[in-house]
Amino acid sequence: MTIPSCQLYLISPLDVGGDFPERLQQALEAGPVAAFQFRVKDVEQGEAERLAEPLKEICDAHDVAFIVNDDVDLAKRLAADGVHLGQGDGDLKDARVELGDQMQIGITCHDSRHLAMEAGEGGANYVAFGAFFPTTTKETRHRPEVDILEWWSTIMEIPCVAIGGITPDNCQPLVDAGADFLAVSGSVWNDPEGPTYAVKRFNEILAG
Incomplete structure (x- = not known):
């Protein structure tokens, strides 16, 4: 199977029960799906671990990277493939010390080239820009221009993730600008035809 240059990165809904x-x-x-991010809020860690374990097993069986949102301790307990940190979710350097060199660490950089450069120079495995489009998945205050993806992919080898309101109908400019991954949530889980149909639609575009 040919892996497209831009790949899907699924983010869970908040309700994963x-x-x-x-x-x-x-x-x-x-x-194909490259990664799945486990994202829950206001859940005690023991319950989060219970919810995450069967999802990680599914990802492992499909060779999909299992990423934990915002929680270094939970990522370590689950032996996850990585953790994704927002700007208020802890220090990259501390997370690297805690998790070691083998675990992936992604950093939210909103619309900031400065934050992205800091993350890249600090050892992040990927940076995420967004929200590119209106989204109801989470509250957003930043709206980058598409050319930030082109700028990043021109100067850095570290992958970049585009996030925020991405659908099969609006994703092509992000792919063309150099996004390595499209992080999608509602457009997959809320598709009236179901997640199978949504993922296939995305991958038809990415393969094209």
Whole structure:
């Protein structure tokens, strides 16, 4: 299978209980998907660990990187493939000491070239820019221009992730600008045709 130059990075909805493991299975079977981010809020760590474990097993079975949002301790306890840190979620240097060199660390950089350069120089494995489009998944205050992706991919080898309101209908400019990954959530989990259909639509575009 040819891996497209830009790949899908799925982000979970906040509710990952109920039938969500089955929905994740469907999404990954429709792949390829490069990574899955486990993102829950206001959940005690023991409960978060309980919810995450079956999802990590599904990702492992499909060779999909399992990334934990905002929680270095949980990432370490789960032996996750990586952690994603927002600007208020801890220091990159401290996280690297805690997690070692083998775990991926991604950093939210909003619309800031300065924050991205700091993250890249500080040893981040990827930087994330967004939100590029309106989104209801989380509150956003930053709206980068698409050319930030072109700027980054021209000067740095560290991958960049585009995030925020991305759908199959609006993603092409981000791909063309050099995004290495499209981070998507609502456009997959809320697709009326289901996650299988949504992932296939994205991958048809990325393969084209």
